[in-house]
Amino acid sequence: MTAPSALAAxxxxxxxxxxxxxxxxxxxxxxxAGQCSNPVLLFSGGKDxxxxxxxxxxxxxxxxxxxxxxxxxxxxxxxxxxxxxDYRAAQLGERLIVRSVEDSMKRGTVVxxxxxxxxxxxxxxxxxxxxxxxxxxxxxxxxxxDEEKARAKERIMSFRDEFGxxxxxxxxxxxxxxxxxxSHKGENIRAFPISNWTEMDVWQYIEREGLELPxxxxxxxxxxxxxxxxxxxxxxxxxxxxxxxLPKAGEEIVELQVRFRTVGDISCTAPVESDxxxxxxxxxxxxxxxxxxxxxxxLDDQTSEASMEQRKKEGYF
Amino acid sequence: MSAHQVERICHDNGLLRFFTCGSVDDGKSTxxxxxxxxxxxxxxxxxxxxxxxxxxxxxxxxxxSLLTDGLQAEREQGITIDVAYRYFSTxxxxxxIADAPGHEQYTxxxxxxxxxxxxxxxxxxxxxxxxxxxxRHSKLASLVGIPHLVVAVNKMxxxxxxxxxxxxxxxxxxxxxxxxxxxxVRFIPLSALNGDMIVERGDALxxxxxxxxxxxxxxxxxxxxxxxxxxxxxxxFVCRPQDSANPELHDYRGFMxxxxxxxxxxxxxxxxLPNGRESTVKAIQIGGVDIxxxxxxxxxxxxxxxxxxxxxxxxxxxxxxxxxxxxxxRATVCWLAENPLDRARTYxxxxxxxxxxxxxxxIEHRLDVNxxxxxxxxxxxxxxxxxxxxxxxxxxxxxPYKDNRATGAFIVIDxxxxxxxxxxxxx
Numbered sequence: 089m090t091a092p093s094a095l096a097a098x099x100x101x102x103x104x105x106x107x108x109x110x111x112x113x114x115x116x117x118x119x120x121a122g123q124c125s126n127p128v129l130l131f132s133g134g135k136d137x138x139x140x141x142x143x144x145x146x147x148x149x150x151x152x153x154x155x156x157x158x159x160x161x162x163x164x165x166x167x168x169x170x171x172x173x174d175y176r177a178a179q180l181g182e183r184l185i186v187r188s189v190e191d192s193m194k195r196g197t198v199v200x201x202x203x204x205x206x207x208x209x210x211x212x213x214x215x216x217x218x219x220x221x222x223x224x225x226x227x228x229x230x231x232x233x234d235e236e237k238a239r240a241k242e243r244i245m246s247f248r249d250e251f252g253x254x255x256x257x258x259x260x261x262x263x264x265x266x267x268x269x270x271s272h273k274g275e276n277i278r279a280f281p282i283s284n285w286t287e288m289d290v291w292q293y294i295e296r297e298g299l300e301l302p303x304x305x306x307x308x309x310x311x312x313x314x315x316x317x318x319x320x321x322x323x324x325x326x327x328x329x330x331x332x333x334l335p336k337a338g339e340e341i342v343e344l345q346v347r348f349r350t351v352g353d354i355s356c357t358a359p360v361e362s363d364x365x366x367x368x369x370x371x372x373x374x375x376x377x378x379x380x381x382x383x384x385x386x387l388d389d390q391t392s393e394a395s396m397e398q399r400k401k402e403g404y405f
Numbered sequence: 406m407s408a409h410q411v412e413r414i415c416h417d418n419g420l421l422r423f424f425t426c427g428s429v430d431d432g433k434s435t436x437x438x439x440x441x442x443x444x445x446x447x448x449x450x451x452x453x454x455x456x457x458x459x460x461x462x463x464x465x466x467x468x469x470s471l472l473t474d475g476l477q478a479e480r481e482q483g484i485t486i487d488v489a490y491r492y493f494s495t496x497x498x499x500x501x502i503a504d505a506p507g508h509e510q511y512t513x514x515x516x517x518x519x520x521x522x523x524x525x526x527x528x529x530x531x532x533x534x535x536x537x538x539x540x541r542h543s544k545l546a547s548l549v550g551i552p553h554l555v556v557a558v559n560k561m562x563x564x565x566x567x568x569x570x571x572x573x574x575x576x577x578x579x580x581x582x583x584x585x586x587x588x589x590v591r592f593i594p595l596s597a598l599n600g601d602m603i604v605e606r607g608d609a610l611x612x613x614x615x616x617x618x619x620x621x622x623x624x625x626x627x628x629x630x631x632x633x634x635x636x637x638x639x640x641x642f643v644c645r646p647q648d649s650a651n652p653e654l655h656d657y658r659g660f661m662x663x664x665x666x667x668x669x670x671x672x673x674x675x676x677x678l679p680n681g682r683e684s685t686v687k688a689i690q691i692g693g694v695d696i697x698x699x700x701x702x703x704x705x706x707x708x709x710x711x712x713x714x715x716x717x718x719x720x721x722x723x724x725x726x727x728x729x730x731x732x733x734x735r736a737t738v739c740w741l742a743e744n745p746l747d748r749a750r751t752y753x754x755x756x757x758x759x760x761x762x763x764x765x766x767x768i769e770h771r772l773d774v775n776x777x778x779x780x781x782x783x784x785x786x787x788x789x790x791x792x793x794x795x796x797x798x799x800x801x802x803x804x805p806y807k808d809n810r811a812t813g814a815f816i817v818i819d820x821x822x823x824x825x826x827x828x829x830x831x832x
Contacts, residue, residue: 101668102627103702104417105499114691114704115663118641122717122758146692147661147704150654151646233490240489247823259487260825261513261741263520265663266755266816270823284501286492 113281127226133173136230162207419627424503427528436597443604446493519549635726636667639757665811742826746785761799806830
């Protein structure tokens with residue numbers, strides 16, 4: 089790990105923007121550790137949660153993290169990302185809990201409308217089941233306010249009732265850096281230490297800290313089809329070796345040079361065309377892109393303008 | 406942000422948090438939309454979405470205010486009901502905008518937005534001039550200790566860009582500002598709708614030779630204060646990795662927290678409150694890596710030369726600049742909850758990382774935010790602001806809010822539902 093970078097130019101008493109964001113995120117994580125009795129950090133192997141792990145190291149080393157890591161696995165995640173998740177947790181020597189949407193399906197608590205339905209939104213059910221199983225009073229997540237309109241008003245400590253519901257009209261006022269993470273039994277808090285980060289900040293931080301990433305964030309060749317204007321990866325191998333996202337009849341498979349800006353359930357994350365195969369090039373590409381992260385790559389948020397808000401009310405992260 | 410600007414990121418000019426306030430139709434959302442649009446923070450797909458909505462509503466031009474229209478409920482009501490946060494960057498500086506609604510009943514949102522901001526933009530409609538709401542917003546901003554105020558006279562296009570109209574508003578405002586003790590204030594004429602004097606100067610305001618709004622933002626000090634503040638380090642968490650396999654860590658005792666104000670160096674003499682024990686700083690670390698010095702707003706771990714029993718809620722300060730240790734406080738409180746303050750009840754006060762039970766002992770007076778008069782009061786309802794006294798079960802380590810935002814601020818929590826019901830600033 090490197091020592092913190094230089095202070096903001098021209099003013100010895102001000103932190104650079106990345107140092108400020110990092111310091112804020114460390115402070116929020118420590119507030120969770122100090123205020124909550126049984127928190128958990130959600131780690132998917134994606135770029136935002138990779139930043140979160142570095143922040144946790146800076147917050148708590150040389151001690152252990154005062155919380156386990158947890159991933160809600162839809163069973164439809166990119167193998168490279170799932171492998172990275174396990175590798176990184178082992179490298180840190182921290183405990184990783186995995187709970188899967190497929191187990192919820194077996195229990196009958198998740199019922200897909202049809203076999204091909206995206207499991208992304210069903211993660212909420214599995215997450216709530218895991219919260220109950222372990223008695224977690226706070227889930228720390230890597231959501232950012234710049235991702236989507238409904239997140240712009242999200243608190244850093246966001247209160248959820250015993251059904252995991254977010255009520256946008258009943259959120260606690262959040263003033264100064266005095267966070268209120270109190271909850272009664274059964275209720276819980278979602279804490280978002282990198283709320284104030286943008287996609288650009290995330291990439292700059294990854295570059296500055298030299299963080300490792302799953303390979304699919306970098307430009308690579310992959311078979312895809314063009315479906316309603318979006319690049320849809322096809323014939324994606326799961327960890328089991330089974331192929332998913334099979335092309336529909338009549339679709340033409342092409343091989344494109346792509347990378348992922350955001351990574352999630354295979355059925356709803358699309359890559360972008362890119363030749364950025366280094367962090368340097370990704371930072372440059374992020375600076376000059378003309379499409380938002382979710383607009384370009386999240387097929388699930390396009391359904392309706394209010395779709396994220398709706399899912400959050402139902403307990404989604 | 407252009408590729409060219411990315412290369413200049415080595416000249417990082419830090420991060421500025423500001424907020425905007427104005428009356429309902431002052432064009433606040435349009436101003437924010439314009440800032441985001443002209444600094445290229447709006448990407449094509451977002452723009453397409455708001456173009457579609459603008460057309461659907463039968464508007465000719467793209468309505469930039471739609472960029473900041475957040476939640477479903479608000480879109481239905483056509484108003485902003487809660488503080489929203491927006492981001493943009495110029496390549497040299499990152500900005501966080503707190504977008505606070507201007508409605509009469511939302512004093513609490515303004516106080517919330519102001520609490521983390523270092524600069525406020527107060528919008529005035531050039532046709533209407535200084536209104537009751539302008540005075541209220543300015544008073545609140547100064548009460549919450551915003552060091553820099555920018556008065557933006559908007560909708561200049563609707564008064565034919567008249568310098569006379571602008572100067573009149575400026576004079577009116579200065580007269581009011583002198584009365585309430587606001588001294589650092591700047592003025593700028595602009596048209597958010599047309600983009601004049603936001604990022605581009607435009608052609609219509611040639612008589613104005615001051616900086617554009619973005620230039621003001623780029624040059625405003627990013628730090629909350631420019632003068633030296635005493636060192637304040639509330640302990641958030643104590644790190645004791647005794648069971649680690651590394652024997653060197655057996656005696657490790659790290660006090661984790663954020664430097665809320667001032668600076669600290671290895672070797673400095675410190676005192677731990679409340680027990681008053683003295684020691685010196687043996688090491689300062691981030692993530693187990695040593696650094697020599699930590700500054701305001703940095704999150705670090707302090708190791709002391711002596712073994713002192715310390716836990717969350719304690720505060721480490723420099724021995725020669727200790728704060729007041731008090732069991733009674735006098736403070737300006739903004740009530741945030743629908744349920745009025747109940748004099749018979751015990752509340753929880755959270756100050757830095759420390760909690761104490763608290764009981765109201767007196768309401769000195771209430772501020773009428775419209776007339777700015779102090780009125781007698783015997784209760785506090787939502788959006789009320791009053792000077793009150795609390796009696797505390799535990800001592801707190803405080804500075805007056807005007808001297809130190811971090812150790813002068815507190816929130817009031819209702820333990821029955823854990824809601825944050827009040828925001829306080831120690832006098």
